[in-house]
Amino acid sequence: MVRGHILFKFHKYPCYQNRILTLSFPLSFRWIGYLQRKFKRNLSVEAEVDLLSYCAREWKGETPRARLMRKAYEELFWRRRIKCVRQVRRDNYDALRLCVRHVETLITVGIYFLFKLPEKLLFSQGCNWIQQYSFGPEKYTGSNVFGKLRKCVELLKTQWTEFSGIKDYHKRGSMCNSLFSDALLEYKLYEALKFIMLYQVTEVYEQMKTKKAIPSPFRLLFTRETSSDPLSFMMNHLNSVGDTCGLEQIDMFILGYSLEVKIKVFRLFKFNSRDFEVCYPEESLREWPEISLLTENDRHYHIPVF
Numbered sequence: 233m234v235r236g237h238i239l240f241k242f243h244k245y246p247c248y249q250n251r252i253l254t255l256s257f258p259l260s261f262r263w264i265g266y267l268q269r270k271f272k273r274n275l276s277v278e279a280e281v282d283l284l285s286y287c288a289r290e291w292k293g294e295t296p297r298a299r300l301m302r303k304a305y306e307e308l309f310w311r312r313r314i315k316c317v318r319q320v321r322r323d324n325y326d327a328l329r330l331c332v333r334h335v336e337t338l339i340t341v342g343i344y345f346l347f348k349l350p351e352k353l354l355f356s357q358g359c360n361w362i363q364q365y366s367f368g369p370e371k372y373t374g375s376n377v378f379g380k381l382r383k384c385v386e387l388l389k390t391q392w393t394e395f396s397g398i399k400d401y402h403k404r405g406s407m408c409n410s411l412f413s414d415a416l417l418e419y420k421l422y423e424a425l426k427f428i429m430l431y432q433v434t435e436v437y438e439q440m441k442t443k444k445a446i447p448s449p450f451r452l453l454f455t456r457e458t459s460s461d462p463l464s465f466m467m468n469h470l471n472s473v474g475d476t477c478g479l480e481q482i483d484m485f486i487l488g489y490s491l492e493v494k495i496k497v498f499r500l501f502k503f504n505s506r507d508f509e510v511c512y513p514e515e516s517l518r519e520w521p522e523i524s525l526l527t528e529n530d531r532h533y534h535i536p537v538f
Contacts (some may be wrong), residue, residue, distance in 0.1 A: 237388035253360045277333050280316040280537050283309050292358065297501075301528065304503035308526070312498070317526070324472075326533050327370070327420040327479040329523070330496070331487065333408060333535060334523040361463045365430075367423050368474030381427050387417070390426035419474070425487070426470055432490040434462040446511065449485045478531055484512040488520075498526040498536065 247516040287305035291298045308314040320326045320333075364379045373477040374379065391411070398404045412418055436450045473479060479487065488511075490497040501509045511522075525533045 239384055243364075258374065261299065263346050275409065276321040276329060276415070276418065277408075277535070278319045280318055280477045283317050283536075284313055286317050286319075300503055301500055304498075304500035304508075307503065308498060308500075312536075313538055314493065314498075314526075314536040318535040318537060320534050322532045322533070323474075324478045325422045327484065327487070328425050328473075329412075329418065330525050330533050331425065331491065331493075331523065332418065332421050333412065359434075361466075362430075364463075364471075366471035366475065381423070384420045384424040385427060387420050391421065400516060420475060425490075426473060429483070429486050430462060430466055430470055431444065432486060433465050434441045437462050447489065449482055449489075453482055453486070481510075481512070481530070488512040492520050494520050494522040496522055496524045497533070498524070499530060500526060501530075 285306060287302055291301040311506075320329055362381070363374055363377050365373075365381065367373070367380065395404060395407065398407065433450075433453070436446050437454065437522075440446050440450070440454065453459050453465065454461070457464075458468040469480070469483065473483070484495055484497070497510050497512070498509055499510060523538075524536050526536045527533045
């Protein structure tokens with residue numbers, strides 16, 4: 233009876249009904265917009281969008297750079313068979329984020345040395361300099377560094393093991409989406425990857441000291457004044473990753489070498505040059521799996537979808 237009475241009132245006074253609807257619709261749209269913004273903000277790897285549509289939206293106008301980018305995207309679409317792109321949050325972790333996002337390719341890679349990392353480097357004599365390691369924007373943490381790094385590496389091992397046990401592609405994708413909506417969790421994984429890079433640099437440096445042959449990019453790394461040894465590499469380069477800068481080209485090589493994966497990068501701003509498509513490392517020692525990234529400026533990266 234009460235419900236009928238209310239409906240009767242609404243029909244008797246339609247102006248009240250119209251006013252309530254007028255007020256409620258903007259509230260509904262604002263709430264939906266809030267949820268969409270919140271979801272988008274928390275998800276650091278976005279859903280696939282059409283490659284050429286993305287290009288048309290991002291590169292309007294007739295400036296030389298806009299025309300170059302449109303030609304580069306058309307090259308990817310028509311000749312490289314890349315149909316979509318997944319945008320990645322623009323911060324100083326994005327190259328590491330993309331490598332973690334390619335976990336479906338990497339699940340069989342790197343496990344063997346992940347399990348010896350804590351004992352190999354964290355407990356080695358003469359490695360107290362690692363106490364000066366920085367976790368992205370977080371600066372010096374003293375003796376706490378060892379415990380925090382151990383937790384990051386253990387988390388990476390756990391996640392890697394869980395992913396390797398999931399055979400269904402869609403379930404693995406759903407797990408990836410959950411991972412990339414948890415900022416604290418994903419940042420720990422990126423710091424673990426940074427530590428793996430430091431471990432690799434330390435290993436190759438020890439080989440160089442014993443006169444063993446090392447890959448040429450590592451020789452280039454150690455000839456620089458700012459990265460002549462693992463400590464200077466960490467202090468002058470690695471500690472800044474995630475804070476004030478991302479990975480440099482030589483860092484991309486170290487990352488690929490550390491994970492034993494070939495990282496192919498389409499550098500769109502280098503279209504029509506020999507540096508348009510590059511690989512890190514250029515020549516893998518064995519049949520390493522390959523992952524692909526694209527960049528417009530060598531600072532931020534996105535995921536091409538074939």
